Amino acid sequence: MTFDSRTDAGAAGKQGYHASSPELERWLARHIKQGFKADALVLSMQRAGYDATFARAMVADALGQPHPAAADAAGATKAPAARARPKSDMVGPDPAGNAIRDAGRDIPVLFRIEAPRVMLLQGLLSEAECDAMVALSRDRMQRSSVVNPATGDENVHEARTSTGAMFQVGEHPLLEVLEARIAAVTGVPMEHGEGFQVLNYKPGAEYQPHYDYFNPKNPGEARQMAVGGQRVATLVIYLNSTPAGGATTFPRIGLDVAPVKGNAVFFSYRLPDGTLDDRTLHGGMPVVSGEKWIATKWLRERPYRVGS
Numbered sequence: 001m002t003f004d005s006r007t008d009a010g011a012a013g014k015q016g017y018h019a020s021s022p023e024l025e026r027w028l029a030r031h032i033k034q035g036f037k038a039d040a041l042v043l044s045m046q047r048a049g050y051d052a053t054f055a056r057a058m059v060a061d062a063l064g065q066p067h068p069a070a071a072d073a074a075g076a077t078k079a080p081a082a083r084a085r086p087k088s089d090m091v092g093p094d095p096a097g098n099a100i101r102d103a104g105r106d107i108p109v110l111f112r113i114e115a116p117r118v119m120l121l122q123g124l125l126s127e128a129e130c131d132a133m134v135a136l137s138r139d140r141m142q143r144s145s146v147v148n149p150a151t152g153d154e155n156v157h158e159a160r161t162s163t164g165a166m167f168q169v170g171e172h173p174l175l176e177v178l179e180a181r182i183a184a185v186t187g188v189p190m191e192h193g194e195g196f197q198v199l200n201y202k203p204g205a206e207y208q209p210h211y212d213y214f215n216p217k218n219p220g221e222a223r224q225m226a227v228g229g230q231r232v233a234t235l236v237i238y239l240n241s242t243p244a245g246g247a248t249t250f251p252r253i254g255l256d257v258a259p260v261k262g263n264a265v266f267f268s269y270r271l272p273d274g275t276l277d278d279r280t281l282h283g284g285m286p287v288v289s290g291e292k293w294i295a296t297k298w299l300r301e302r303p304y305r306v307g308s
């Protein structure tokens, strides 16, 4: 574990994505409307794997400003929509110190582990936002399922005994606000996120250790990658504080994260060489007393659109 600050926001450098897309343009327009400034937008794009010069040119275009001279020198003009190259660096928050600055406030980073990449963010959501997420979910909870590796179908399984509610991206104004916050904090564009899944665990309920990424060798899991490609990172947000049990456990590294209302554990699993980090094996331990509410956000390597 390390507590050093990482300053590799520009790591993708000239090796990052150079491709514009309607999703990227919409992402820029929305964030400009929300008041994000050019530097923050460029930084966010770099963290998501875009080439720095290309990002500056795109942001300048979106703001209606002249291109920075460097952009023209590098020939980084808007390219026609094309498939983005796989990102070569790890995704995720990149705190300059012990906190991530978002919309004028600091989100403390309670711990960070570099390998596998895991970090705990304090108070990502306010108490009121947590309560509102639970209230939005209550009347649509259904028994959770797992992906059948052979068929890709969603099956009820004893390994996952929670109930859950699934939401579309931007389905509700609150979800849109939270999705924009997650994009700003993680540096992963909102379009790369799957819809929120809100889960509820009663005493005894659990999610046994598993990987969130798909194994492309299993036909059913390969099917899940047809839209948006591979999952690259997960954010688990705790919507209440569970009195006993219910920790998110990472058994390969001996880490248990206790559910504390508003906190969020982030972990990413694609390594710089493109392989997937099996040290991110994780599970939801059985709740011992009270209950546990979480919201899970899975992030994909490419924009994720259901039905496209």
Ligand code: PD2
Residues within 6 Å of the ligand: 207, 212, 234, 236, 246, 247, 248, 249, 282, 283, 284, 285, 294, 296
């Ligand atoms: O409930 C959890 O803490 C948990 C643990 C592992 C949730 C998930 N995975 C998940 O939703 O993927």
Ligand code: ZN
Residues within 6 Å of the ligand: 210, 211, 212, 234, 282
């Ligand atoms: Zn999981």
